[in-house]
Ligand SMILES: Nc1ncnc2c1ncn2[C@@H]1O[C@H](COP(=O)(O)OP(=O)(O)OP(=O)(O)O)[C@@H](O)[C@H]1O
């Protein structure tokens with residue numbers, strides 16, 4: 001089986017994805033990390049040198065390559081990945097999608113010290129601006145994220161709770 005974790009930056013896709021892969025004995029990949037490896041530069045460097053459109057093209061291609069390479073997979077996607085180039089449809093066609101739906105105040109608490117390394121959150125003057133940017137981004141993306149078959153929201157996004165959700169879905173679907 002393939003499980004795709006989607007959601008906002010800071011939602012915990014990488015952290016939970018790794019743990020779920022261990023729990024289920026499945027290979028784990030992180031889409032941002034795969035892009036960085038293949039491009040030999042950071043996400044911030046790609047955005048700065050090539051712009052967002054280029055990043056979205058690479059992201060969409062690498063997502064499809066990972067799907068083709070891995071019949072069994074837990075994939076932590078990038079925050080914007082489902083929203084460009086039909087990738088949400090590609091994920092849904094290839095496996096089970098799970099939306100980590102984390103409220104804005106929690107995202108702010110997690111991201112306030114990390115925003116500088118994230119191109120779409122960098123250069124914001126203060127916490128209010130970060131909050132506004134995250135709220136606007138969620139509003140624009142919810143139409144994609146909400147297409148996921150499964151959704152969890154804290155405090156129910158623990159490894160065991162989500163693994164049980166996945167098991168229930170795969171044995172009844
Ligand atoms: N369940 C959790 N409770 C509290 N903090 C968490 C939880 N999961 C992750 N974090 C923290 O939130 C931050 C973001 O987590 P993580 O990198 O897993 O998110 P992500 O969704 O992969 O983000 P990105 O879109 O940037 O890749 C990290 O500092 C991580 O330690």
Ligand SMILES: O=C(O)C1=C[C@@H](O)[C@@H](O)[C@H](O)C1
Nearest residue numbers: 009032043078079080118119
């Ligand atoms: O939310 C986004 O659009 C992004 C999230 C990160 O995972 C990276 O994919 C990149 O910084 C863009």
Ligand SMILES: [Mg+2]
Nearest residue numbers: 013014032076
């Ligand atoms: Mg991540």
